[in-house]
Amino acid sequence: MIFGAPILLYLLPLAGLPIVFHLILRQKKRTMVFSTLMFFHQVDPKLNTRRQIREWLLLLMRVLMIALVLLALSRPTWRSAVGTGGKLSLVAIIDNSGSMTAAADQGDPTKLECAQEGARRLLSSLEQGTDAAIVLTVEDRAVDVPKTLTADRDELLKCLDRIAPTEATGDAQRALAQAFELLRSTAARGGVVHVFSDLQQVEWGENAKRFEAKDALVHTYLHRIGTSPQPRVNVAVTAVVLPEQRILLGQPYEIGLSLRNNSDLTADVRVNCVNDRGERSTQNLALQKQQIATVRLATTMNEQGYHWLKAWVEGDGFAADNTAGTGLFCEGMGTVLFAGEPRQFGMLPMALCPSGGGQLTGLVTRFAPSIQWGQEDVPVLVVTTWGGLAAAGSNSTELRKYVEGGGNVLVVPSLLPGSDVSTTQTPAWLGASVRPREAYKSGVRLALLNRDAPFWRQMEQVVGDISAEPIVVYAFCPLELPSGVTPLLGAGTKKIVLAHKVVDKGNVFLSGIAFSPRWSTLPLSGLGVIMAQRMAVAGGSGNGSQIVSLVAGERPQAWPAEGETELLSLSGDALEWKGPASEMPPFPRTGVYLATSGNEKYCISVRSSPKEGEYRFVEGSHVPTLASAPHTVIPFAPNEDYTQYHAGQARAVELYIPTLLLLTLVVLLEGLLGASRIRRAREESRARQFLSGVAARLTLPAVRLLLQGRRT
Amino acid sequence: MAESKGYRYLPPQMAERLRGLEIGVRRPMDGSHQGLHRSPSFGSSVEFAEYREYAHGDPISRIDWPVYGRSDRYVIRQFHEDVSIRCTILLDISASMAYRQDGPLSKMEYACHLAAGIMYVMIQQGDSVSLITFDREIRQHYEPCGTFVGLRPMLLGLEEIEPKNEGDIEAALHVAAEMCKGRSLVVLISDLLQEPDRILRGVHHLYHDGKDVTLLHVLDPAELSLPMSGLVEVVSLETRRKLVVDLRQIRDAYLAQMQEYLEQLRRGCQEVRADYLLAETRMDAYDVILKRSRAV
DSSP: OESSSGGGGGGGGGGGHHHHHHHHSSSSOOOESSSSSSSHHHHHHHHHHHHHHHHHHHHHHHHHHHHHHHHTOOEEEESSSSSSSEEEEEEEEESSSGEEEEEEETTSBBHHHHHHHHHHHHHHHHHHOOOOEEEESSOTTOOOSSOOSSSSSHHHHHHHHHHHSSSSSOOHHHHHHHHHHHHHHHHTSEEEEEEEOBBBHHHSSSTTTOOOSSSEEEEEEEOOOOOOOSSOOEEEEEEEOOSSOBBBBTOOEEEEEEEEEEESOEEEEEEEEEEETTOOOEEEEEEOTTEEEEEEEEEOOOSSSEEEEHHHHESSSOOTOEEEEEEEEEESSSEEEEEOOOSSSSSSHHOOOOSSSTTTSSSSEEEEEESSSTTTTSSSEEEEEEHHHTTTTTHHHHHHHHHHHHHHEEEEOOOOOTGGGHHHOOOOOOOOOOOOOEEEEEEEOEEOOOOHHHHHHHHHHHHHTTTOOOOOEEEEEEOOTTTTOOOEEEETTEEEEEEEEEEEEEEEEEEEEEESSSSSSGGGGGHHHHHHHHHHHSSSOSSSSSEEEEEEEEOSSSSSSOSEEEEEEEEOOOEEEEGGGGGGGOOOOOOEEEEEETTTTEEEEEEOOOGGGOOOOOOSOGGGGGGSOOOOEOOOOOOOOOOTTTTTTEEEEEHHHHHHHHHHHHHHHHHHHHHHHHHHHHHHHHHHHHHHHHHHHOHHHHHHHHHHHOOO | OOOHHHOOOOOOOHHHTTTTTTOOOOSSSOSSSSSEEEEEEEEEEEEEEEEEOTTTSSOOGGHHHHHHHHHHHOOEEEEEEEEOOOOEEEEOOOOGOOOOOOSOOOHHHHHHHHHHEEEEEEETTOOOEEEEEEEEEEEEEEEOHHHHHHHHHHHHHHHOOOOOOOOOOHHHHHHHHHHHHSSOOOEEEOOOOOOOOHHHHHHHHHHHHHHHHEEEEEEOHHHHHHHOSSSSEEEEEEOOEEEEEEEHHHHHHHHHHHHHHHHHHHHHHHHTEEEEEEEEETTTTTHHHHHHHHHO
């Protein structure tokens, strides 16, 4: 017996209230000596006994009445473990993870097709009216399974037909929890779960998340679908490496595609790539056993905005872990704003924009007398002198907001004669300052400081060994740096001439050397040019656009936006979704999606799960994910008779209506018992009054005697 | 006589009030002495009864000579004989007679007043009286006496009565019928708490023995109206048996039963021409005796 609202059972002692009232309020029994009991016995020979029985019955009825009301409100359900009627509740869990796309050991069909067929036969074996549900290990909005148990078998069968292969790793723990919760919500508080899966280790093994069952009355049958022998080679996409810089118009970029050969043989595969313009490329690759390699996929953006690129591996034996979708955002032509006159900055404008139109670097220069720009032309880099920074005044606050929003700032000494940097006062939020210029006729070689800093690491990705070319400085203004600023170049470790500070999303580069050959050899070296350009494109996009990279099956963990979010598919599955950001669905397949939340846009890149190519499955009869929950592992058989699993499962019979009927009966009995005493007394009194009245009107004594005789 | 002694059940005031009352009978009674009551025999009273033919041996002085002169027949004029009768008081001393609820006296005390009063009246009018007390059997039998001196032990005996046993009126009446020979007055003073049929069987026995029977039915007013209410454990005075009843619930039925019971007794007494008087203990005993006195 189980109860829908068991808390009401705590009120059951209230059923004893009539007894308490009876004991408290009962009439005190007096003892009276009387001459004879003759007349009392003549009134009713069984007076005492009958009265007591009636009183106790009345009390019992009242106790029963309260108890039955409470019982009815607590929604009792009789649960039986044998086929004594009632309804069976059942949930079929379909493992639709990427590993299920491999061929089954049963022959040609894939494991997913076997699971679908098994579930179809299972649902068909159910009796009419049986409540059932389908749960997927990888949430897939395209399937649109009912969220609750339903007796509509046709709808469930249609759901099965809609299940398509995914490239994601399933969440067995979530699926089991969902199935158990569905069954727990039924009247029987239980039922049976059938799992159709290959029981891959990553989802069901020791390292997978454990499911702690709270209800032992759910039994789980796991239909293990065998896998065909492992393919000879399997290469999986393990990561996508995006350029760590702003992507500008017309510039070539390389996307890194990390691959891993999971097999013990050399894998000769092709890596294909296609972008949103339909440009395709193919690379042949030979990967040694268990080798990890990165393939560089070149791409160029010719339009501002979001772009996508899809890459996939061809030629291995397992396809569900071979694909990656990548989203990119091209910011168009980057503007470098110089706050001051061109002669103050030496060769720096030339280094950033050699051609003048931005064809070579994607950068164009613009000069302004002060640090100011319009809403439509936000620069990627603001170059100012130490004096110009000190003179910024109220513009300093705007500059700070610009940096915090993702902008880059480079502060250099002015090349104008007479500019005294020692008098400059830099903004408090920057903290740094420069000391007076020092000159060295024979020059001083600069040392690279903090070689593991991100700036140097990115430089190395472009130019290789950055220490190969010596940098000599003839004049410089040593920097006074607060904490939190990373020195990059220095005349020894004491006199810092270039430093980097990260301010929120943006970067501030502080230089003690001007970009002039009279100050150092940097302007004449390639390293200096590239350093200047890296400073311009450092950081992410400055206009609020973001790239979020996910593995199939994941959902964004900490979604940066709040409120209503709209998803639009750029590549991959057609998807249109709108709803609260916290309820964003997971992405079961690779692709690129654009999420819009208010004024912010995010590009979601989804690649296949590399774990799905692992050919390791749970052996034996114990499935670690299910932990202590009772379960049975059964080899999947195409012609399985599923009716054998329906017997002996938790079934339920609702007792609400029978309890109400019983309550009605008790109420009637109580009323009958309570009213009989009053009714009898009234009837006797009425009859006597009637006979007395008749007798009084009759004068004949004989008639009176006759009537009196009848009365007795 | 008794007044100076101060009998409990016959105080001087009562005796004074009773003086002059007479209690008659409806049927001819046997008696050895001349008295107030008609005898079935012919005697020497002044009340003419009948003529009869002269028989040998009759005194010549009783021949009605005028009749002889007119009819030439010897006839003798006969007169009714007035005799003194014997009255037997049957007093119920069963435990139920000790009940007292609403009345000033218990039924026993009231019954003793009645018995004393009747005995006093009977002796005063020249009759003899005897007293028999009974419950389930005869407890005490006082021999008949016709004098105030002989009344004394009976009056004193009344004062010593202690009702404590279960009663059986019918049985007592049968025994009393055997004990009282001849035609006499029998006054039964009791609460008559027995089935009316059984009581009437005893009364019939007395009637068929030639007794003139008077039933003085002594009841407490509470027994007639059952004024109490509530849940009560009723304990019988005689049997000590108990019964839990809600008096409010059963009052109507009780009163109906009581009325039926009284009516049955009245009708039974009418059948044997017995006098039935209901005496509630709140009534004055003198009034009851007076009522009996006026009944015949």
